[in-house]
Amino acid sequence: xxxxxxxxxxxxxxxxxxxxxxxxxxxxxxxxxxxxxxxxxxxxxxxxxxxxxxxxxxxxxxxxxxxxxxxxxxxxxxxxxxxxxxxxxxxxxxxxxxxxxxxxxxxxxxxxxxxxxxxxxxxxxxxxxxxxxxxxxxxxxxxxxxxxxxxxxxxxxxxxxxxxxxxxxxxxxxxxxxxxxxxxxxxxxxxxxxxxxxxxxxxxxxxxxxxxxxxxxxxxxxxxxxxxxxxxxxxxxxxxxxxxxxxxxxxxxxxxxxxxxxxxxxxxxxxxxxxxxxxxxxxxxxxxxxxxxxxxxxxxxxxxxxxxxxxxxxxxxxxxxxxxxxxxxxxxxxxxxxxxxxxxxxxxxxxxxxxxxxxxxxxxxxxxxxxxxxxxxxxxxxx
Numbered sequence: 001x002x003x004x005x006x007x008x009x010x011x012x013x014x015x016x017x018x019x020x021x022x023x024x025x026x027x028x029x030x031x032x033x034x035x036x037x038x039x040x041x042x043x044x045x046x047x048x049x050x051x052x053x054x055x056x057x058x059x060x061x062x063x064x065x066x067x068x069x070x071x072x073x074x075x076x077x078x079x080x081x082x083x084x085x086x087x088x089x090x091x092x093x094x095x096x097x098x099x100x101x102x103x104x105x106x107x108x109x110x111x112x113x114x115x116x117x118x119x120x121x122x123x124x125x126x127x128x129x130x131x132x133x134x135x136x137x138x139x140x141x142x143x144x145x146x147x148x149x150x151x152x153x154x155x156x157x158x159x160x161x162x163x164x165x166x167x168x169x170x171x172x173x174x175x176x177x178x179x180x181x182x183x184x185x186x187x188x189x190x191x192x193x194x195x196x197x198x199x200x201x202x203x204x205x206x207x208x209x210x211x212x213x214x215x216x217x218x219x220x221x222x223x224x225x226x227x228x229x230x231x232x233x234x235x236x237x238x239x240x241x242x243x244x245x246x247x248x249x250x251x252x253x254x255x256x257x258x259x260x261x262x263x264x265x266x267x268x269x270x271x272x273x274x275x276x277x278x279x280x281x282x283x284x285x286x287x288x289x290x291x292x293x294x295x296x297x298x299x300x301x302x303x304x305x306x307x308x309x310x311x312x313x314x315x316x317x318x319x320x321x322x323x324x325x326x327x328x329x330x331x332x333x334x335x336x337x338x339x340x341x342x343x344x345x346x347x348x349x350x351x352x353x354x355x356x357x358x359x360x361x362x363x364x365x366x367x368x369x370x371x372x373x374x375x376x377x378x379x380x381x382x383x
Contacts, residue, residue: 012071015056019075022051023082031083035357038208040166042122045089049119053079054093058101062109063117069244070306073251077299080255084361085209087255089122091248092162092210096123098244099171099186099237103229112188116169124167126158126189126215127238133160134374136173136238137181141217143174145224152176152187152227154195154220164213165198167191172217173238176231184234188226195220206360243309243318245369246326250302253326253333253365254295260333260340260358261291267344267353284343291336298329320382327375330365337362 026044034041048054056072058064065072072094080087097116100108115121132138141156154174161170170189177183189196199214229237265288268278278284305321313321337359341348348355366372 012067015065015067015071016074016078018051019053019078022048022053023078027079027082027086031085032354032357034209035085035207040209040211041086041089042166044086045093045122046119048079048086048090054090054119055097055117057094058097058113058117062101063114064101068306068310069247070303070310073247073302073306076248076251077255077258077302080252081259084252084256084358085207087252088207088210089163091245091252092125093119093123095241095245095248096125096163096167096169096171098241099228100188102240103186103233103237108188108225108228112169121168122163122166123169123171124161124163125241126161126170126172127241128160129157130159134370136184136235137179139173139175139184141172141174143172143176143185143187143222145176147224150225151221151223154187154189154217154222156217157199158215158217160202160212161198161215162210162212164215165201165211170196170215171228172215172222173234174217176227181235182232184238185231186228186234186237187222188228189217189220189222193220193222204364206357206362206364239315239319242370243315243322246322246375247302247305247309249365249369250298250305250322250325250329253329253362254299254302256358256362256365257291257295257298257329257333257336260337260355261288261295263353263355264288264291264340264343267347271344287339287343291339294332294336298325298332301325301328316382320379323370323375323378323382326369327372327379330362330372333362333365334359 026047052065055063056065056067057069060066076087100113116123129139143152143154145152168191172187172189175183176185195218197216199216202212268284271278302325305325308321309318340355341359344353344355347353
């Protein structure tokens with residue numbers, strides 16, 4: 001037992017070291033350029049996939065890494081510290097594998113999961129609609145089955161789809177039954193599905209390297225064998241996705257905030273005013289101290305929630321823990337990046353330093369995977 005524990009610890013250390021190396025060599029040198037040009041870094045994601053980082057929390061039997069969610073989130077934090085856009089893409093793809101990995105049949109998993117976990121096929125989730133964001137019971141996208149033809153005909157539009165146009169497959173959350181959450185199901189649609197169209201990309205204030213668009217389904221035909229789980233399982237699948245998605249966003253927020261703190265500390269140590277580094281002035285020193293404390297607290301909440309998930313805690317306990325982690329970590333990222341801009345003064349407001357971009361990116365994290373107002377609703381209900 002002791003030998004196994006040590007071997008596992010060595011494996012995790014090697015994995016985190018690999019993530020650090022890839023983040024430093026592949027992500028850090030490219031982030032500014034790709035974000036400025038709004039270019040999706042597909043080749044970099046392939047590199048991460050071939051290194052085993054796109055399937056970490058899934059079984060080894062299907063090509064995954066067999067790691068705990070706590071370890072996976074530690075890797076995500078490392079990536080986000082160098083480039084939030086790539087960390088976001090890793091999180092989006094890992095989430096896209098969840099419905100199949102947890103609810104698919106053995107035949108479906110054997111057929112499709114290895115390609116997903118290897119990173120050669122990139123995924124996305126189509127959940128939100130123009131009138132159905134956090135309220136997924138309001139989803140209007142419909143899927144009508146034609147038993148004789150062996151497929152579903154899907155009509156509707158899915159808004160705010162990350163990886164739209166770049167993904168090879170989409171989990172389409174749609175209505176196969178009556179109103180409310182009991183009528184929701186999930187269909188795994190190939191990007192080349194006839195009738196599936198990606199509309200114009202959204203022009204975002206941050207994380208511009210990651211494409212976001214509406215996916216329109218106009219009589220799209222999706223084979224019945226691509227139904228994930230039984231009809232009506234869509235809400236249960238979405239609940240698991242939300243918990244894991246919020247943890248991923250929280251880990252990304254910690255990484256982004258850490259980058260901002262490190263940059264602010266380095267700058268204030270070298271910037272001199274009145275004959276000494278500005279970091280020596282109490283006003284700035286206390287600001288940096290608060291930033292460091294908030295990041296440490298956010299990281300602790302993320303790890304606590306991940307351990308709850310890994311240990312098999314009740315669904316309600318995991319949901320509340322994930323909401324707390326997402327709320328606190330993303331609010332921390334917004335506060336820390338804003339304070340980093342302040343610490344740099346006028347230099348923080350120009351693109352010579354990355355802190356202005358990080359501040360814009362932090363705002364996204366307070367919105368996606370359920371706004372922080374929604375997180376407060378979830379936490380309050382758990383009480």
